[in-house]
Amino acid sequence: MSDKWLPVSAALAAMQSQITPLTATESVDLAVALDRVLAAPVYAPINVPGFDNSAMDGYAVRAAEANTGEPLQVVGSAYAGHPFDGELPLASCVRIMTGAQMPVGADAVIMQEQVERTDASIVCQANMQTGDNVRLRGSDIHQDAMLLTAGQRLTATHVGLLASIGIAKVEVIRKVKVALFSNGDELVQPGEALPSSSHLYDSNRFVLSAMLQRLAVEVIDLGHIADDPAALEAVFQQAMRSADVVISSAGVSVGDADFTKDVMAKLGHIEFWKIAMKPGKPFAFGQLGSSWFCGLPGNPVAAVVTMDQIVQPMLRQLAGEQAPASTNYSAEAACTIKKRPGRTDFQRGFFEQKDGKLLVRPIGSQSSAVLTSVARANCFIVLEQDRDTVGAGETVTIQPFDALLT
Ligand code: AMP
Numbered sequence: 001m002s003d004k005w006l007p008v009s010a011a012l013a014a015m016q017s018q019i020t021p022l023t024a025t026e027s028v029d030l031a032v033a034l035d036r037v038l039a040a041p042v043y044a045p046i047n048v049p050g051f052d053n054s055a056m057d058g059y060a061v062r063a064a065e066a067n068t069g070e071p072l073q074v075v076g077s078a079y080a081g082h083p084f085d086g087e088l089p090l091a092s093c094v095r096i097m098t099g100a101q102m103p104v105g106a107d108a109v110i111m112q113e114q115v116e117r118t119d120a121s122i123v124c125q126a127n128m129q130t131g132d133n134v135r136l137r138g139s140d141i142h143q144d145a146m147l148l149t150a151g152q153r154l155t156a157t158h159v160g161l162l163a164s165i166g167i168a169k170v171e172v173i174r175k176v177k178v179a180l181f182s183n184g185d186e187l188v189q190p191g192e193a194l195p196s197s198s199h200l201y202d203s204n205r206f207v208l209s210a211m212l213q214r215l216a217v218e219v220i221d222l223g224h225i226a227d228d229p230a231a232l233e234a235v236f237q238q239a240m241r242s243a244d245v246v247i248s249s250a251g252v253s254v255g256d257a258d259f260t261k262d263v264m265a266k267l268g269h270i271e272f273w274k275i276a277m278k279p280g281k282p283f284a285f286g287q288l289g290s291s292w293f294c295g296l297p298g299n300p301v302a303a304v305v306t307m308d309q310i311v312q313p314m315l316r317q318l319a320g321e322q323a324p325a326s327t328n329y330s331a332e333a334a335c336t337i338k339k340r341p342g343r344t345d346f347q348r349g350f351f352e353q354k355d356g357k358l359l360v361r362p363i364g365s366q367s368s369a370v371l372t373s374v375a376r377a378n379c380f381i382v383l384e385q386d387r388d389t390v391g392a393g394e395t396v397t398i399q400p401f402d403a404l405l406t
């Protein structure tokens with residue numbers, strides 16, 4: 001067990017080097033595929049659009065004929081789902097609605113606002129080019145093209161794309177199973193009365209479970225465990241039997257009632273338990289039989305930040321997801337930001353654009369116990385381990401809150 005304070009990057013690298021992504025897959029209906037990770041690439045079985053069609057309500061014409069200024073006789077109409085039958089005769093046009101198939105022979109659509117219409121014919125008022133207002137077959141998605149790759153986590157747009165090529169079921173990696181429990185004699189469940197002034201509500205289990213829901217993992221909620229080594233041992237035994245990852249909150253520090261590390265050491269193996277980050281230390285990572293263990297700090301902000309920054313990448317990797325691109329930006333500090341060298345700070349900040357540049361300032365209390373600061377912030381101000389206090393006007397790295405925090 002490493003007793004050193006690991007830099008954040010070293011902790012992430014140590015975890016990354018050990019995790020092997022899950023390979024088991026399942027087939028799920030498109031309606032419940034949001035946020036799941038694709039197990040295999042998806043190739044388009046058809047073109048989208050599947051036929052040349054009109055992008056406007058107007059008249060389908062031959063552009064060259066329309067440009068002569070001669071009247072074009074309206075010989076029929078085409079509606080979405082109801083095409084014009086046959087080929088467009090010379091010197092004529094077809095009344096056409098958005099999404100309707102282009103008549104054979106027509107090569108452009110004049111917007112209805114750009115014609116002069118008499119009873120039976122139109123005169124074009126615009127200068128038309130071939131292809132104007134026509135959506136060509138295969139112009140969005142080409143048949144046989146790879147539309148999505150293995151390891152992509154499906155967004156709402158991906159779900160729409162899959163529907164557009166007629167796919168009703170997708171092969172995804174099975175859900176990562178995460179067992180979660182909170183720990184501490186002082187904790188009381190929401191909805192119950194606080195028995196004394198030294199009790200507080202168990203907020204961690206709820207915020208952590210909500211964050212996990214955003215990752216589409218299967219949460220096995222094992223409730224709240226007292227500061228009792230026997231009870232902790234029992235819950236660890238249960239958790240490691242049922243989950244790929246066991247996440248606890250609190251009890252990993254060096255206090256007299258912090259039994260998690262001892263029980264973990266007995267049942268498994270702790271790799272490291274100190275990360276040089278603020279908030280965040282202590283954070284324990286190890287192995288429990290064939291499960292992974294993440295022991296999160298008890299202070300609510302520290303629990304939230306380590307879940308977001310340290311546990312999230314591991315869960316994404318385990319789920320077979322491709323590593324996401326960095327979402328860090330540079331911003332100007334709008335005020336002095338206090339910092340001591342030695343740990344990477346994830347300060348809660350609020351950024352906004354002013355006069356064409358991003359400005360950021362820390363928001364609320366930076367205490368690791370004050371959850372309201374996270375609720376009011378919209379980003380982390382990531383201050384490098386060796387950095388000292390930042391002066392107003394200096395450049396800092398910001399990381400807008402991701403899906404787990406918004
Ligand atoms: P510990 O890691 O057990 O020393 O806890 C550190 C701090 O976090 C203490 O002030 C605890 O009361 C608080 N804490 C621990 N667990 C929770 C929880 N589930 N919800 C809210 N606060 C907690």
Ligand code: MG
Nearest residue numbers: 183184250251
């Ligand atoms: Mg405790």
